[in-house]
Amino acid sequence: MSQIQQASIQNRLLRALTSDDFSRLQPHLETMTSQLREDLIEAGEPIKELYFPEVGFASIVIDGLAQKIEVGLVGREGLVGAAPLLLGTDCTPQQSFIQMAGTLLRIDAGVLRIAAQESTSLRTLLLRYIHTQMIQASLTIYAHAALKLESRLARWLLMCHDRVDGDELVLTHEFLAMMLGVQRAGVTLALQNLEGAGRIQGRRKRIRILDRDKLLQLVNGSYGAAEAEYARLIGGA
Secondary structure (H helix, E strand, O other), X not given: OOOOOHHHOOOHHXXXXXXXXXXXXXXXXXXXXXXXXXXXXXXXXXXXEEEEEEEEEEXXXXXXXXXXXXXXXEOOOOOEOHHHHHOOOOOOOOEEEEEEEEEEEEEEHXXXXXXXXXXXXXXXXXXXXXXXXXXXXXXXXXXXXXXOHHHHHHHHHHHHHHOOOOOEEEOOHHHHHHHHOOOHHHHHHHHXXXXXXXXXXXXXXXXXXXXXXXXXXXXXXXXXXXXXXXXXXOOOO
């Protein structure tokens, strides 16, 4: 089987690696197809594999007493499981699962841990990515604490839009409600308001982004900082 070539990879974190660092990982990368709601990392369980999304994206969630609430989103810009690996633990209380199906590049956690220990440049790049994740998480906290549902939804749709090709998102109202930690009826009303303002177009299990600028008008500083840091520290390509 031929090895995966860096030039053909869609994952931006892998593409940002030096050729030497990519060569360390190349023999161990395995392509896999993901399924909707497939568990990648289970809360409290040993992390054996990590995942570089190529197509689609994953949610990082906290499972509270009442319901799951999303605290992070990882698409082709990142690595699912990066923080526990680099911070020296083999498990996390957070769950990561597929929110939009597609393809991933899977790697053994032990292999990546050793590679990061041996290469300063690889470790630095992954730590910079974790830094952007921390900013994303802090803005999620801000959004939940300070913004109305319509603004939180606009932010979340922009983040999803960043991680797909085209303008269409495959999402249900039920799933949106779970990710935002609200009732389904509230999400339905917020979507109707966004659609009425010409920001999106809603169809059964699908949302089409019509006007990003109009969505950006609603986010009140909760979107953009993590993306800007990623572009500054890792690159925008």
